[in-house]
Amino acid sequence: MTESPLQSFPSVPLLALDTLWFQVAGTICNLRCTHCFIACSPENHSHEMLTLQTVRRYLQEGEELGVREYYFTGGEPFMNRELFPILEATLRLGPATVLTNGLFLDAQRCARLKELESDSEYSLDLRISVDGWGPEDHDRIRGEGTFDRTMAGVRRLWEAGLNPVLTVTELAEGIASPSGRERFLEQLRRLGISKPRLKVLSLFRMGAEQRRERGYHPWERLEAGTTVDAEKLQCGSGRMVTSRGVYVCPILIDFSAAQMGQTLRQTLRPFALAYPACYTCHVQGVTCRT
Amino acid sequence: MPERIAVLGGVYSNSLALEAACRDALSRGAEALYCLGDLGAFGPYPERVFPLLEQYRVTTIQGNYEESLASGRADCNCGYTDPRDNHFAQISYDYTSRNTSSAAKRWMGTLPGTLRLEFAGRRVLLAHGSPRRINEFLWQSTSPAPFLSRLLDEHRADLLLVTHTGLHWHRRLPGGRDVVNVGVVGRPPNNGRTDVYYTLLTARDGVKVEFVPVAYDAERLARDMRAEKLPEEFIETILTGWWTTCLEILPAKERAAGKF
Numbered sequence: 001m002t003e004s005p006l007q008s009f010p011s012v013p014l015l016a017l018d019t020l021w022f023q024v025a026g027t028i029c030n031l032r033c034t035h036c037f038i039a040c041s042p043e044n045h046s047h048e049m050l051t052l053q054t055v056r057r058y059l060q061e062g063e064e065l066g067v068r069e070y071y072f073t074g075g076e077p078f079m080n081r082e083l084f085p086i087l088e089a090t091l092r093l094g095p096a097t098v099l100t101n102g103l104f105l106d107a108q109r110c111a112r113l114k115e116l117e118s119d120s121e122y123s124l125d126l127r128i129s130v131d132g133w134g135p136e137d138h139d140r141i142r143g144e145g146t147f148d149r150t151m152a153g154v155r156r157l158w159e160a161g162l163n164p165v166l167t168v169t170e171l172a173e174g175i176a177s178p179s180g181r182e183r184f185l186e187q188l189r190r191l192g193i194s195k196p197r198l199k200v201l202s203l204f205r206m207g208a209e210q211r212r213e214r215g216y217h218p219w220e221r222l223e224a225g226t227t228v229d230a231e232k233l234q235c236g237s238g239r240m241v242t243s244r245g246v247y248v249c250p251i252l253i254d255f256s257a258a259q260m261g262q263t264l265r266q267t268l269r270p271f272a273l274a275y276p277a278c279y280t281c282h283v284q285g286v287t288c289r290t
Numbered sequence: 291m292p293e294r295i296a297v298l299g300g301v302y303s304n305s306l307a308l309e310a311a312c313r314d315a316l317s318r319g320a321e322a323l324y325c326l327g328d329l330g331a332f333g334p335y336p337e338r339v340f341p342l343l344e345q346y347r348v349t350t351i352q353g354n355y356e357e358s359l360a361s362g363r364a365d366c367n368c369g370y371t372d373p374r375d376n377h378f379a380q381i382s383y384d385y386t387s388r389n390t391s392s393a394a395k396r397w398m399g400t401l402p403g404t405l406r407l408e409f410a411g412r413r414v415l416l417a418h419g420s421p422r423r424i425n426e427f428l429w430q431s432t433s434p435a436p437f438l439s440r441l442l443d444e445h446r447a448d449l450l451l452v453t454h455t456g457l458h459w460h461r462r463l464p465g466g467r468d469v470v471n472v473g474v475v476g477r478p479p480n481n482g483r484t485d486v487y488y489t490l491l492t493a494r495d496g497v498k499v500e501f502v503p504v505a506y507d508a509e510r511l512a513r514d515m516r517a518e519k520l521p522e523e524f525i526e527t528i529l530t531g532w533w534t535t536c537l538e539i540l541p542a543k544e545r546a547a548g549k550f
């Protein structure tokens with residue numbers, strides 16, 4: 001019998017399937033951000049949009065397994081024409097969070113989101129991705145004029161009665177420091193948002209980011225025998241559904257070995273942390289959850 | 291077999307509210323009193339809580355505060371993730387730890403982490419955060435029925451009682467089982483009023499769940515907190531009923547309901 005190479009990496013059990021992610025827009029996005037860890041773009045069809053029918057099938061399995069919360073990402077989720085019925089179906093079962101670049105948040109969509117939120121006993125959260133405090137960093141990564149348009153979307157959400165979480169990558173120097181965070185929060189208060197919410201995210205050195213700055217160093221890997229805390233890692237309590245099946249987490253969908261099955265039940269087993277991105281999650285204590 | 295029991299959540303050193311709640315529960319015919327932990331935090335003079343628990347025979351389990359104090363942890367292990375939340379949590383914990391004797395900390399180490407009862411023919415499970423983790427937050431808007439049913443299956447219970455979030459709620463599950471977050475007596479539930487809440491359970495056609503508001507001398511508590519130089523932000527919460535700190539952990543719906 002040959003030894004699997006994966007056996008030399010620490011393994012994380014699935015403690016419970018609490019968090020279910022959907023790659024609802026596949027890898028299709030209206031932007032082509034230069035730090036995107038799965039290099040999403042208008043032309044990237046590695047993972048296709050999920051249909052309402054597909055989402056329903058996994059929601060049903062999620063309900064049977066007692067999933068606690070649902071997350072929707074892409075690509076850009078609002079490019080999926082079925083997003084609203086998908087959210088409506090989800091919010092009957094549990095809380096939902098949508099990760100977006102904020103560029104599709106016109107007054108009509110904001111009002112519809114508020115309606116969905118009000119009709120559910122569960123929370124609906126919007127998470128808006130921003131890079132840096134202003135257009136200097138943000139537009140360089142995401143494209144000319146995007147910062148102002150995104151912040152206009154944030155403001156429209158707030159005016160519609162929803163309070164989004166702003167997620168900021170650590171790309172801008174010092175943004176995770178107390179003063180960096182405060183500067184960002186103050187900016188939101190100036191927009192009229194009296195309860196500003198902020199989450200700082202790590203960068204993953206893969207996809208487009210690999211070309212923008214650098215990839216992982218060979219030593220940025222977890223070694224066998226490293227003690228990992230399954231409670232802190234997303235893969236210890238979550239899975240990711242894409243058009244190609246169920247993956248271990250939202251980060252590793254470009255790796256075929258991270259696809260664990262076609263149904264949720266097929267993926268209720270441990271996963272070996274064989275990827276450099278696993279190193280980032282372990283070392284920085286990253287969780288994709290809010 | 292008692293027909294009525296009272297269950298209290300986090301005390302947060304609010305001995306004035308604790309005593310008011312115990313008296314109120316007895317006056318309503320509660321035959322047994324339970325507390326789900328977090329005796330300290332937020333309020334003044336943590337050691338004033340212990341004699342009351344004895345006097346009113348309150349059966350108590352560990353919260354993350356008791357677990358942390360007993361094991362000498364440097365922080366409360368409250369489960370916050372945002373630095374703004376952790377900043378104020380640390381102020382509370384340092385104050386509570388400084389003002390709690392080693393004998394009391396040892397006693398906290400002897401408290402059970404969970405407790406099982408039989409009440410109204412139900413298998414009742416008492417836990418601080420959740421039965422699987424002492425500092426897990428079970429909020430109403432992020433604890434859907436399928437998830438709670440799984441917890442009850444895994445922990446073989448028909449009625450689960452928890453606290454930790456500071457906000458009370460009750461969800462009846464398909465099949466007639468129940469999960470109740472009993473709230474806390476330590477501070478008001480972020481509703482702009484100064485009353486605090488405890489939970490009364492009555493064995494009648496199954497289990498009747500009531501959240502009982504309790505008025506107490508909040509002005510006096512505020513004076514005591516000022517004398518102990520506790521943050522003005524905490525005092526404002528006691529006097530106005532709006533939470534001013536540790537808000538980032540709140541889910542969207544719960545956050546929207548408060549003033550800050």
